[in-house]
Structure formats: C-alpha cells, structure tokens
Amino acid sequence: MPDNKHITVGLIGIANIEKKRLQVAFDYSSQRPQSYIINELDTLPDIIIVNADNYESIASWEIYRTGLAQHNVDNPPSLMLSKKRDLFVDGSSIIRRPLIISRVISILDKICEEVLIRNSDIAITDNVNVDIIENIILSANYADSPEDGAARPTQTKPVVLVVDDSLPVRVQMENALKKFVSRVDLAESGEDALELASTNDYALVFLDIILPGIDGYEICKTIKAGRCKNTPVILLTGNSSPADRIKGNLSGCDTYLIKPLNHVMFQEIVSQYLNTHATAS
Incomplete structure (x- = not known):
C-alpha cells in the first residue's frame, strides 16, 4: 500500500451523480x-469500482482485467456496485445501491485490510508501464456515464424511501411498493435515512419509530425541516398509543401504520399519498 495512505480508486461505468456521491465519501x-x-x-488504481448493472461496464471490466493479466500485471481488487440482491461475482465485493457514504467507506476499508495490506505488492504501481495501461484502456473502451447535460430517460413513477432496521420488514415493504413506484430506497438506520433524504427527492417516506441511534421522531423532524419538508412521512409502529400519536404529531409526521401491516390499509395509504404527489407534480 502507498506510504502516504492514499488509496486510489478507478471507476468503470459509474454515473456522474454517483461519482459525485463517491467524491463526497472520499472527501470525508x-x-x-x-x-x-x-x-x-x-494509471493502475489500487481498487476498481464497477457498475455491475450495466453489461457494457462488466464487459469493459473483463477486458481491462484480461489485458493486465496478459502483461503479468496483478489485477486490483474490484468492488461491484449493483441494485440486485442476488448478484455474485467471484472474487469481488458487492455494494448495493443506493450509495451510502458510511457503507462505501466501510467496504473499502475492509478490502484494504483483507487484501491490500496483507498483499502490499498489489497496490504498488510505480513500475507498471504507462503505455501498457493506456493500450488496455483503448482496448476496453470502458463504458462511462453520459455527461450531466446529456439526455436521460424520463422517470414516470415516483421514488419512495423505507427506513427500518428489520431486514424482513424492508424486504416486505420493497416488494409491496414495487408496482407503485420506480424505485424503493432502503435504509436501516437514521443516519443512512438522513443522508439519502439530503440528496434525493422522495414522494413518500415510511419510517420506523424505533431505530438504532436516532429514533424515528427525530428523523421525521429533520426531514420535515430540510429539502423534503413537503414529503409525506408515514411512521411505522407496533403500538400507536395516545402518547405516540402526540410525539408523532409534534415531529410532523403525516400518519401512522401499525405493524404488522394491514394490506388493505397499506394500499389505501400508498394510493392516497402517491395520487397527491402526482397531482402536485
């Protein structure tokens, strides 16, 4: 690993908006x-992050790796960025979309600890012939994202955020919401939720009250005080007592759902607030 402790990260097929998120993480x-x-x-990076949801990016990554191997250059560890739960790429770490700063840093730290530090020769790039690397890149013609001004697909359905520390609840909510929305972002902590809410526009937020660290009431207050102040927040609770309702009203929440979720009530809530969002848009 380099003596100055700066770990270099190469990107293949990463969209501009995600590059900016990564830059924020790296600045941190x-x-x-x-x-x-x-x-x-x-210049050969210490680690490569690849857009694993894009076929051209994967193909470019494979060509890049093959080119290095043909010139007896050790391949850097790779990190696959994907929204797919069941993605498996042999020998590579996976990070699931959406990008969370703390998650990115944690996984990169783990890669450094498990691979780069134990095999410090992997990250030493001073003796690699620059012409070799440039030729490999030309062969790969690696896929990149369109520029910020380029045309992008029009998003016709809204995006929803679900915040719950229970994996079964997050999976249940994601599956139930898929037919209504274009994307469901998932967060398992208040910190992750606030980070996502600071950089995304949500039509609806489902928020568990009891979370590790910051509780749902405080998260709701913060969301309502920020850029998502007009976004409906639905609190998820296992016991909606009068005291809970008072605290929820003070935090600015729009309504409650009792867990385990009633399917009919859930659909009514989703339809009501997403219809309101569509009308406002």
Missing part, C-alpha cells in the same frame, strides 16, 4: 489516516 475520508481518491484508469 481525507480526515482519516487512510483516505481514498478517484484515479483515472490510465
């Missing part, structure tokens, strides 16, 4: 003894 890491910086592929 600059305050730590071990930091991360984005590196162009014309």
Whole structure:
C-alpha cells in the first residue's frame, strides 16, 4: 500500500451523480489516516469500482482485467456496485445501491485490510508501464456515464424511501411498493435515512419509530425541516398509543401504520399519498 495512505480508486461505468456521491465519501475520508481518491484508469488504481448493472461496464471490466493479466500485471481488487440482491461475482465485493457514504467507506476499508495490506505488492504501481495501461484502456473502451447535460430517460413513477432496521420488514415493504413506484430506497438506520433524504427527492417516506441511534421522531423532524419538508412521512409502529400519536404529531409526521401491516390499509395509504404527489407534480 502507498506510504502516504492514499488509496486510489478507478471507476468503470459509474454515473456522474454517483461519482459525485463517491467524491463526497472520499472527501470525508481525507480526515482519516487512510483516505481514498478517484484515479483515472490510465494509471493502475489500487481498487476498481464497477457498475455491475450495466453489461457494457462488466464487459469493459473483463477486458481491462484480461489485458493486465496478459502483461503479468496483478489485477486490483474490484468492488461491484449493483441494485440486485442476488448478484455474485467471484472474487469481488458487492455494494448495493443506493450509495451510502458510511457503507462505501466501510467496504473499502475492509478490502484494504483483507487484501491490500496483507498483499502490499498489489497496490504498488510505480513500475507498471504507462503505455501498457493506456493500450488496455483503448482496448476496453470502458463504458462511462453520459455527461450531466446529456439526455436521460424520463422517470414516470415516483421514488419512495423505507427506513427500518428489520431486514424482513424492508424486504416486505420493497416488494409491496414495487408496482407503485420506480424505485424503493432502503435504509436501516437514521443516519443512512438522513443522508439519502439530503440528496434525493422522495414522494413518500415510511419510517420506523424505533431505530438504532436516532429514533424515528427525530428523523421525521429533520426531514420535515430540510429539502423534503413537503414529503409525506408515514411512521411505522407496533403500538400507536395516545402518547405516540402526540410525539408523532409534534415531529410532523403525516400518519401512522401499525405493524404488522394491514394490506388493505397499506394500499389505501400508498394510493392516497402517491395520487397527491402526482397531482402536485
């Protein structure tokens, strides 16, 4: 690993908006003894992050790796970025979309601990012939995202955020919401939820009250005070007592759902608030 503790990260097929999210994560890491910086592929990076949801990106990554191997250059560890739960790429770590800063840094730290530190020769790039790397890149013609000004597909359905520390509840909610929305973002902690709410526009937020760290009431207050102040927040609770309702009203929530969820009530709530969102849009 480099003596200055700067770990270089190459990107293949990562969209511009996600590049910006990664840059925020790496800027945050600059305050730590071990930091991360984005590196162009014309210099061999220590780690590669690949858009695993894009076929061209995967193909470019394979060509890049093959080119390095043909020139007896060790392949850097790879991190696959994907929204697919069942994705498996042999020998590569997976990080699930949407990007969460703390999650990105945690996985990169793990890769460094398990691979780069134990095999420090992997990350030493000074002796790699630059011409070799440039030729590999030209062969791969690696897929990248369109520029910010380029045309993008029009999103016709809304995006919803579900915040719950229970994996079964998150999976249940995601499956139930899929037919109504274009995307369901999932967060298992208040910190993750606030980070997502600060950079995304949500039509609806489902928020568990009891969470590790910041509770649902405080998260709701923060969301309602920020850029998502007009976004309906539905609190999820196992016991909606009068005291809970008072605290919920003070936090600014729009309504409650009792767990386990009643299917009919859930659909009514979703239809009501998403119809309101569509009308407002």
